Amino acid sequence: MEEPQDNPYVRDPPTDFTPPEDLEEPEAKTQIELLREAIRYHDHRYYRQADPAISDRAYDRLFERLETLEDAFGLRSETSPTQRVGGEPIDELETVEHVRPMRSIDSSGEQTDVRDFDDRVRDRLAEAGYEGPIRYLCEPKFDGLSVELVYENGALERAATRGDGERGDDVTENVRTTRSVPLELRGDYPSFLAVRGEVFMPKEAFQAYNRDRIERGEDPFANPRNAAAGTLRQLDPSVTAERPLDCFVFGILDDGGTGFETRLEEHRAVDRWGFHTDGHTEPVEDIDGAIAFRDRMLDRRDDLGYEIDGTVIKLDQLDACERLGSTARAPRWAFAYKFPARTEETTVRDIVVQVGRTGRITPVALLDPVEVSGVEVSRATLHNPEQIAELGVNVGDTVRIKRAGDVIPYVETVVDHAEDGSFELPDRCPVCESPIEREGPLAFCTGGIGCPAQLRRAIQHYASRSGLDIEGLGEKAVDQLLEAGLVESLPDLYTLSETELAGLDGWGETSAANLLSELEASKRPPLSDFLAALGVPGVGGTTAGDLARYFGTLEAVLEADEDELRDVEGIGPKTAAEIREFFESDRNRDVIATLRDRGIDPESAETADDALEGLTFVFTGSLEGWTRDEAQSLVERHGGSATSSVSGNTDYLVAGDNPGRSKREAAADNDVPTLEESDFRRLLSEYGVEP
The missing domain is CATH 3.30.470.30 (DNA ligase/mRNA capping enzyme)
Structure with missing residues (x-):
């Protein structure tokens, strides 16, 4: 393509433009045509000759100027370079007849x-x-x-x-x-x-x-x-x-x-x-x-x-x-x-770390496509850093690929090393920049709720019975919200509209209104439920209750240091360090701050009394009209403890329908009284606690 002559936007183009409102339409039309001509030339140099004539920044300024002028003067054209940015979404692709048949080739x-x-x-x-x-x-x-x-x-x-x-x-x-x-x-x-x-x-x-x-x-x-x-x-x-x-x-x-x-x-x-x-x-x-x-x-x-x-x-x-x-x-x-199919041996073009829903880091080798047992393979899992070091594999190496059980592709061996050394795992998560920690042969992102790669799991846990128990926000619904781009972070749940939800496949006004009602009701959760919903490492329902009772407020939990955390019964050094690291993460703190900005206000544990202080309960079987988690939270809000297993320190085993056999036997062995649900409710009333 010949270089346009007398076009000021081809070589060293000016990027300090006159505001559109100061231009007359004929002058704007002339500038638009020159910009279109120049941008087509620059596209040709960049995409066909791989020899750009101007910097990316200069190109972007020219492109933005063309868009601005076309919008300001209503001079868009289907053949303008600005039309490459994409049009409106469509419902489906139409079928059209070809000008001439497009046959295949023997x-x-x-x-x-x-x-x-x-x-x-x-x-x-x-x-x-x-x-x-x-x-x-x-x-x-x-x-x-x-x-x-x-x-x-x-x-x-x-x-x-x-x-x-x-x-x-x-x-x-x-x-x-x-x-x-x-x-x-x-x-x-x-x-x-x-x-x-x-x-x-x-x-x-x-x-x-x-x-x-x-x-x-x-x-x-x-x-x-x-x-x-x-x-x-x-x-x-x-x-x-x-x-x-x-x-x-x-x-x-x-x-x-x-x-x-x-x-x-x-x-x-x-x-x-x-x-x-x-x-x-x-x-x-x-x-x-x-x-x-x-x-x-x-x-x-x-x-x-x-x-x-x-x-x-x-x-x-x-x-x-x-x-x-x-x-x-x-x-x-x-x-x-x-050509003959590439079989088994191929080149590693890149090694990328994949962040799973639990934060686990898995290295993945991206390969030149190769046929293995009749299946084309373009990636192979490297499992963990120890396997990488054992193989000595790195980018550029020629490797032999096998399929475990004829299903999962893996790197069997390195045939030819491109250079010395092996791939090293990064220190930080490639998605959220949080530190990566090693646990034996495995590695994990510490980003938690602030890591977009862990968002699906974080929302599912947040809405589950172990979290805030938000009805209507199961796995399928979460996937739909993410795929539709309606939720990009946990706090986005609280900006959803009825119109957006009703437009999802399988939804309607009623289901949309129900979910919004559930979300609104979740804005004043007990502190223990909120802490459990965040998915803090090592913090399940029981530990969340212990934290809530000990510190009383969310602010106190957020600011507690490791020594203070270790003072909480049942929290050891490892869990204390994990909790502190979670709450020190800027991303996690941003998520929590945004949740609070959007109306989430956990009830302080200080508002509950200590009527059940000194009593430890274990629950088994299903209760009528409430969940075991709700019963445990009630006990904890009133100063009691709820543990998962019966021991000599347990005061009462509460047995609902279909109770577990092992817990009943443990209660008998430890002389722990077993209460039916009606007896449990009567006990609560005696202590002044309303179920």
Whole structure:
């Protein structure tokens, strides 16, 4: 693409712009056209030549200026570079008919089949009386998703997936966000043009994208092809715009009869018109040249920035292709010479740490896709830091992959070390920057409720019976809230609206109103319930009650040092250190502060009396009209203790329906009185405690 002349935004562009309100519309129109021209040029330099002419910051300023002017003067255009940021979400993809059939290609990995293809081409052309030359055009076989791109008067009109070859999904809005696809053609292009291309995700971008997904606690894509396909079929174009897609164009479906004689001429033309084409496409004189091309590409395969799984051999002369025609499934003038599948040995491209729902850190090796026992594998779990050190594995190493039980991929051994040493676990969580702590061979993020990777589990626990017992906020509901983007942190639960909730699949106004009512009711929990709901390491219901009774207020618990925590009965040095570390975390304190800003005000334990002081209860079986947790909390709020097991220090075992046998036997062995639920309620009344 030639550099635009007399355009001030191409080289050392000014970024100190006149406010839009000080511009007349003609002046704004001129600036908009210059900005569009410059940005298209910069996109070409960046995405096609990998040779940017200006800094990213300068580019962003030009792009923002163009958006500002288009909005201020109402001058948006479908072909403007600003339209690549994504449009409105849609309900579903429509199906459209292709301009010309998009057939698949016969393929094989055997050289004899390739030579048989050449024999068939020559025999059929001889039978048809063709006397011209027989040459081939060879190109890589891209491992992505085929698309049809349709242009009218040089502007992108439509984009569709291959589908069944006759009809495909309309993905126009998503393709508009792919910067290597021109929204406007350049040069001497035909008034109507339909081309075929392949949308793909570059290797480096794929690994980086998977790394981000794993660090966010999401499942990675299996390979770049799946990543491209899933991205292109997104219903929200703004999601597609955020993902690193690229597109090579390699063929013309319909050009309105421009009169090209060879596929090589077509290839050069689509490059002139502004499409991204692969630089390895090469004409050869005969089938031996095509086989040699394939062998060279196989050697270069690992050095390419994108995945290929073979080469495509096409008859170059278009009139000869016309005579050969096609079967119902595939053209007779093309053949794909496939590469052998990568088996077992591959390269480690990256090692990323995955943060599980419990905070456990798991190292994961991201691999060049490799076939293992008939399944394509692109990642392998490394389990823990000790295994990494034992294997001596690091980024860049060639490794052998196996599948445990033919299911779970793992690194069996390092075949070739790229450098000395092994991968070392980071000191801090890649998601929330909290310290990572080791427990034997395992490692854990200490971020707790402040770590986004642990958010799903944190919300589920917060709403569970062990927490604040928020009805209607089970696992499915939590997943829906997270997937819809309605909740990005624990306090976001208290900003939900009835309209947002009612719009979720399977919800309605009644269920939405019920959940909001439950959330409102949870704003004044007993201090012990709130402490248990936070998921503090080592703090279950009993310990939460002990903390609440000892310190009385949330502020006192937050400020308690380790020595003070160890003064609480049942809390040892390890648990005291974990509690202190949890509450010293800036992220956790921010979450708690935001919860309080949104109305969460735990009841101080000081407001309860000490009527049951000195009495220890154990509960077994199910109670009528209340949960065991509620009964335990009641006892603790009035100075008593509730423990999980019967001992000589237990005063009463409270037995509901279907009581546990072992606790009853332990009570008998320790001469501990057993109370039925009615007896327990009567005892509470005697001490002045209302159940």
